[in-house]
Amino acid sequence: MEKIREQILLTLETNSRIDLKELAVLLGTDEATVANEVADMEKEHIICGYHTLIDWDRAGAEEVNALIEVRVTPQRDQGFDRVAERICNYPEVSAVYLISGGYDLLVTIEGKTLQEISRFVSGKLSPIEEVISTATYFILKKYKDHGTILEKKTKGERMLITP
Structure with missing residues (x-):
């Protein structure tokens, strides 16, 4: 897999709402290249859909x-x-x-x-x-779903015991 495609997929997997212009800047390329790669991967069913994780x-x-x-x-x-x-x-x-x-x-x-x-x-x-x-x-x-922790622990939940 091309490096640019892999980088696009890794980014979209964690943030499918990222603006293509912002993604292009992150990857050091132009927006048209990113848009074309995303469109191609959608046609090839490499990108199968976009989802929102709801608690x-x-x-x-x-x-x-x-x-x-x-x-x-x-x-x-x-x-x-x-x-x-x-x-x-x-x-x-x-x-x-x-x-x-x-x-x-x-x-x-x-x-x-x-x-x-x-x-x-x-x-x-x-x-x-x-x-x-x-x-x-x-x-x-559910504690974690699709790589996202749903319930954040508050700090200081455990008591510190010192000798």
Whole structure:
């Protein structure tokens, strides 16, 4: 990968709202070069989207997140891709990962209540023919998400003990 592309990606990964002119100055190049590289990487699906990280607890919104491990029967000539694509199409699903270990897929979903997520698992995910079993874990609190610490510790939280 070209050095300029790598630098653009590293910067956008931590600050997707950066002005292209400012990014060009940081990288020691012109704005047109940066804009063209970004546009090319979007067309090539290297840059797949831009997201805002929101602390929904602080926003006062009711939201429940869950991680669901899914064990599936891989399909001939397609492996896990077909069932993963099917799961990706549900609007409740935030992410689907192929993983190693005792399960095959890790699915993250969002809902308004624990019951809503439970109904998704029992009514939509479990009935898929290739799904053998699932294990659901509700996220109770997020400390860090997408590399961002959500709750800053205050200084002096621990007492200093001296002899």
